[in-house]
Amino acid sequence: MLDVIIIGSGPAGLAAAIYAMRAGLQTLVIEKQPMSGGQILNTVDVDNYPGLPGIGGFELGMNFHQHAQKLGAQFVTAEVTAIEAATEKEKVVVTTGQNYTCRTIVLAMGATHRMLGVPGEEALRGMGVSYCATCDGAFFRGKTVAVIGGGDVALEDALFLARGCEKVYLIHRRDTFRGARSLQQKVFDTLNIEVIWDSVVESIEGEGMVQLLQLRNKRTGQQSALSVQGVFIAVGISPDTDMVRELVDCDENGYICADETCETSVPGIFAAGDLRTKPLRQIVTAAADGANAITSAENYLYHCD
Numbered sequence: 001m002l003d004v005i006i007i008g009s010g011p012a013g014l015a016a017a018i019y020a021m022r023a024g025l026q027t028l029v030i031e032k033q034p035m036s037g038g039q040i041l042n043t044v045d046v047d048n049y050p051g052l053p054g055i056g057g058f059e060l061g062m063n064f065h066q067h068a069q070k071l072g073a074q075f076v077t078a079e080v081t082a083i084e085a086a087t088e089k090e091k092v093v094v095t096t097g098q099n100y101t102c103r104t105i106v107l108a109m110g111a112t113h114r115m116l117g118v119p120g121e122e123a124l125r126g127m128g129v130s131y132c133a134t135c136d137g138a139f140f141r142g143k144t145v146a147v148i149g150g151g152d153v154a155l156e157d158a159l160f161l162a163r164g165c166e167k168v169y170l171i172h173r174r175d176t177f178r179g180a181r182s183l184q185q186k187v188f189d190t191l192n193i194e195v196i197w198d199s200v201v202e203s204i205e206g207e208g209m210v211q212l213l214q215l216r217n218k219r220t221g222q223q224s225a226l227s228v229q230g231v232f233i234a235v236g237i238s239p240d241t242d243m244v245r246e247l248v249d250c251d252e253n254g255y256i257c258a259d260e261t262c263e264t265s266v267p268g269i270f271a272a273g274d275l276r277t278k279p280l281r282q283i284v285t286a287a288a289d290g291a292n293a294i295t296s297a298e299n300y301l302y303h304c305d
């Protein structure tokens with residue numbers, strides 16, 4: 001029987017794999033896609049991971065993966081469909097491939113983008129509506145696009161798109177950004193980014209492709225139409241916890257309730273990274289969770305024996 005199964009291979013899962021291998025635990029990492037990295041794969045420059053200024057998200061994800069692999073971590077690509085935690089000493093992870101038994105589990109499935117929830121968003125998805133600037137930005141070279149949101153991702157996306165697009169509107173529902181001050185300054189210094197404050201998108205319109213955004217200014221109530229060829233939605237993330245919501249305690253937004261020990265409400269199951277209740281979701285805090293989760297798992301295994 002495996003000592004630990006790690007579900008997910010973003011920074012939290014891969015840091016957990018590194019710590020588990022160094023602790024001599026029999027470890028398996030189950031990843032949904034064979035490309036490790038999680039959300040950082042879509043990050044152009046990671047400017048706040050200590051010691052590696054400006055490293056590309058893809059490269060950092062690969063580095064994490066290779067580090068875990070070098071220490072002997074085993075990886076399998078499959079989707080986990082259920083977890084059976086019948087006893088404290090044995091848990092079963094059910095996947096689209098085979099089932100695996102283990103003594104402890106680290107949940108590190110991360111989070112994915114949130115939808116805006118306005119008319120036209122779903123119908124024009126892939127036809128000008130995108131959730132990933134680094135994936136789709138090249139299609140909009142020389143064009144006019146909008147980015148919606150005011151967090152780190154929206155600011156990073158606007159900066160990335162401004163390199164190739166003629167004009168980038170950054171539409172935010174308030175009059176201050178939530179994202180890092182260093183990114184804000186870069187946005188303000190970039191001539192082809194125009195910030196539209198206090199405004200929300202009411203609908204996305206177009207015949208076959210995005211053509212117009214209907215906006216409403218929240219302060220004045222004034223409505224206006226903005227002509228764009230693409231819209232990048234960066235309004236936050238939701239945790240990928242649907243599969244475990246009946247199993248472990250989650251908060252009202254679906255984040256798994258766990259403190260820095262990463263212990264969940266089920267003994268032997270730990271939560272690491274963006275899917276856990278925590279004040280700061282960054283690559284460095286996800287990696288720290290991976291380390292903490294394995295330390296807690298080791299303590300658990302020690303006391304179970």
Ligand code: NAP
Binds near residue numbers: 148153173179234284
């Ligand atoms: P976020 O920080 O939650 O920001 C979401 C933004 O979207 C906020 O400005 C929010 O407005 C806005 N928003 C939410 N719902 C909206 C709606 N329905 N209509 C219009 N605007 C809406 O999310 P994020 O930027 O995706 O970042 C997610 C997490 O990843 C954050 O914790 C971030 O710090 C982290 N991150 C880390 C790194 C790194 O480590 N280098 C890089 C990127 C992201 P309000 O401000 O009004 O709430």
